[in-house]
Amino acid sequence: MKTSICDIVILGASGFTGKYVIREALKFLNSPNSPLKTLAIAGRSPSKLSQALAWAASPNQPPTIPILSADVADVASLRRIASQARIILDCVGPFRLYGEPVVAACVEAGCDYLDISGEPEFMEKMEALYHDKAVEKGTLVVSACGSDSVPAELGFLFNSRQWVSPAAPNRVEAYLTLESSMRIVGNFGTYESAVLGLANADNLQALRRSRPRKPRPPIPGPLPSKGSIIQHEKKLGLWGLKLPSADSIIVRRTLTTLHENSHGLQGVNESNEQIKNREAFWSTVKPAHFGMKLGTKSYLGVFPFIFFGIVMSLFAKFSLGRKLLLAYPSVFSLGACKKEGPSEEQVASASFKMWFVGHGFSNSNVFPQQSAKPDMEIITRVMGPEIGYLTTPIILVQCALVVLSQRDALPKGGVYTPGIVFGPTDLQKRLQENGISFDTISKGPLLG
Missing domain, CATH: 3.40.50.720 (NAD(P)-binding Rossmann-like Domain)
Structure with missing residues (x-):
């Protein structure tokens, strides 16, 4: 050593x-x-x-x-x-x-x-x-x-584990809301990463095509429809805007790896108790389709983000556009991102909530067919302090x-x-002891 x-x-x-x-x-x-x-x-x-x-x-x-x-x-x-x-x-x-x-x-x-x-x-x-x-x-x-992407990953796993067999989820939609008593600006590094990500989106697709395609885990019920870019989640009082986020990609990678290793990955020198705990944890995790949305309380609140996304997508595709985006982040983000970042007071005033709305089947043994409609809903939540500089x-x-x-x-x-x-460690417990909570909000039949 x-x-x-x-x-x-x-x-x-x-x-x-x-x-x-x-x-x-x-x-x-x-x-x-x-x-x-x-x-x-x-x-x-x-x-x-x-x-x-x-x-x-x-x-x-x-x-x-x-x-x-x-x-x-x-x-x-x-x-x-x-x-x-x-x-x-x-x-x-x-x-x-x-x-x-x-x-x-x-x-x-x-x-x-x-x-x-x-x-x-x-x-x-x-x-x-x-x-x-x-x-x-x-x-x-x-x-x-x-x-990116522990709240989404542990939040998904937390929601998934609430589905006690024979119940099983079909899909879980996450809604991220950012709250603050002051206007808070984002970090330039995150903004720069987003610009470069959009500029090189073709590289990611080429990388994926060059690698063997891994089978995804079987999920009971139908493939969820893509739906509209803006959706209303009445129970949460939120309008959700679909996000092309890393969170969804990371969750899918985790589920794919788990499909290959049904009891997770073996530790270097696990004790018998640790092996039992790991296997018990993963046996309660059920795969589901996963999506990520940015949540706002008003319908009009999603449009600044749509404008921001369109502008970035258009300008990031060519060299001059990227230079302008990176030179004037405050202008192109409508003041949401600045090179100097937020003040300590702004950071302290902010918090986040991530809601997980799971739809699935109360008895997945009775509804295995692809035409079945989910009849059960479980809503969970992860919440904590300002997401970029405190939670991270x-x-x-x-x-x-x-x-x-x-x-x-x-x-x-x-x-x-x-x-x-x-996932199978005590990380969730540690986060809860340090200001990031995991809660079950509701569990019951899916109406309507």
Whole structure:
């Protein structure tokens, strides 16, 4: 086993999201019962890293922790920090531009890797290029360990597990609502990732065509109709706008992997009790069609997002358009995204709710035919603080703590979704203890 000087290295720690990750990690550094004993931060500028550490520790004095020099353009520096860490938390996006060298360094060094990417092409490319070698090296590579896509994944699994046999879901629709007492602006990095994702959408399709098609799990009942782009969910009092989000893609990847491994993936050195717990967890998860929508309380509230999506789609397809989108994010997003990001007051004022509306069958043994109509509904909810800068660091740090404390019960290595790695662990319990709740709202017959 390699000699590590750090349990966790936060890469890109001086960035807007990175400094919030530092602040969250410091809560658990050397705290009672925490597996986090050593922490380091890494990036291009030692002075900016020191400033980020001071901000994160305020009003206390910053702890004495290693500040490491690393640049995603400097492969040697990435190999150096990967050789010194048990886990790297990568906060340097857009990941399609900067993520692969970090993954490559971690895989080569046998250092586990977690990031906060919400970029499907990057994630699927890393799986295609590095999965086999990560298995060989014993490196876990898990993207989307933030607001993309843990609330959606664990929320779907939570809803799915409420369907007690012989009941089974046919589809689950998630509605994301963002709430704030102040107008909050989005992070430029997320905006830039979205622009580049739209610009390279053809690359993702080409990547998928180049890989063997994996069979999807059987789901009882009919294939849901696509429906309109805007839908009204009366029980929630929300209008939903369909989102081409990473969340839906990640959930489908998890269900496909689970279909191949019905009891999940075996841990490195699981105890008999851990094996029983994993198998018991996955035996209660039922596959379903999954969709993601942005929820607003008014019908008119969806139209700014439609306008934003149309403009971005049109401009992202050509070079000059992309330059304009990236040069003037506030203009093209109608003030929703700015390069300087939100203030601390804006972040503190915000929260999110993600509602999961599941439709299915009270007895899937009686209604197996494709023409059957669902007769049962289960609504669940995940909710927490501001989704980008508070919820994301909470999730990322808790995922890292699970890896530190339960590594023997996790897959030896490979490129996986968060749901596959963390679903059967105590991650949901940990999130609930840190301000992210999971609730069953209603369960009963589907009327109308």
